Amino acid sequence: MKKIPLLLLVICFSFTGSQIQxxxxxxxxxxxxxxxxxxxxxxxxxxxxxxxxxxxxxxxKWARVLKNIKLDAVYSTNYKRTMATAQPTAESKGLSITIYHPTEIDYEQFKKDTKGKSVLVVGHSNTIPGFVNKMIGKDNLYIVELVDNMISDQVLYID
Known part of the structure; x- marks a missing residue:
């Protein structure tokens, strides 16, 4: 009879130690x-x-700003100015530049292709806001005002 409580005690401790985490x-x-x-x-x-x-x-300067960030990919439109902006960063990371076309890009496929990565995307003043909106699934208007040394920014969106 004394063995039963001892056996129950051993069984209880055995199960508490092997709980599935x-x-x-x-x-x-x-x-x-x-x-x-x-x-x-x-x-x-x-x-x-x-x-x-x-x-x-x-x-x-962008290459220096991004120096301590592990980048997995660099994307640029196929223009001299965007390629030249992306080049120092890509070069410093040992990456080649992948060309994208803002009017032809499949944003869902782009998200799948870059999932889990850190990606630099270089574009134009008339393409980057649209690219960001497609990535976040919104239709925001980004407003940045510079007056002398004062900077203000706003994001407007329509429901």
């Missing part, structure tokens, strides 16, 4: 860095101008 949920993180191309040479006749010297400096 739920597996940790690992969330896959995808990060996009959207950048407008740096300052280009202004030309009324050339639709594909190079970067001006100030733009080249800015492109190299």
């Amino acid at each position: 739920p597996e940790a949920v690992i969330q896959e993180k995808t990060t996009y860095y959207f950048v407008r191309h740096a300052e280009k040479v202004v030309s009324k006749t050339n639709r594909d101008p190079e970067l001006q010297p100030k733009g080249e400096l800015r492109a190299h």
Whole structure:
């Protein structure tokens, strides 16, 4: 009779030590860095101008800003100014630049292809806001105002 309580005690401790622990949920993180191309040479006749010297400096600054960020991919439109903006960062990361066409891109496929990655996307002032909206599934208007040294920003959206 004395053995039964001892046996029950051993069984109880055995089960409490071997409880099934739920597996940790690992969330896959995808990060996009959207950048407008740096300052280009202004030309009324050339639709594909190079970067001006100030733009080249800015492109190299982006590489320094992104220096400590592990990037898995760099995307750019097929224009000299966007490619030249992306190049210093891609080069510093040992990555090639993948060309995308803003009017032809399948955003859902892009999300699948870049899932779990950190991605730099270089585009234009008239394509980056639309790209961001497609990625987040919204139709926002981004307003940034610069007055002297004061910067203000707003995001407007319509339900």
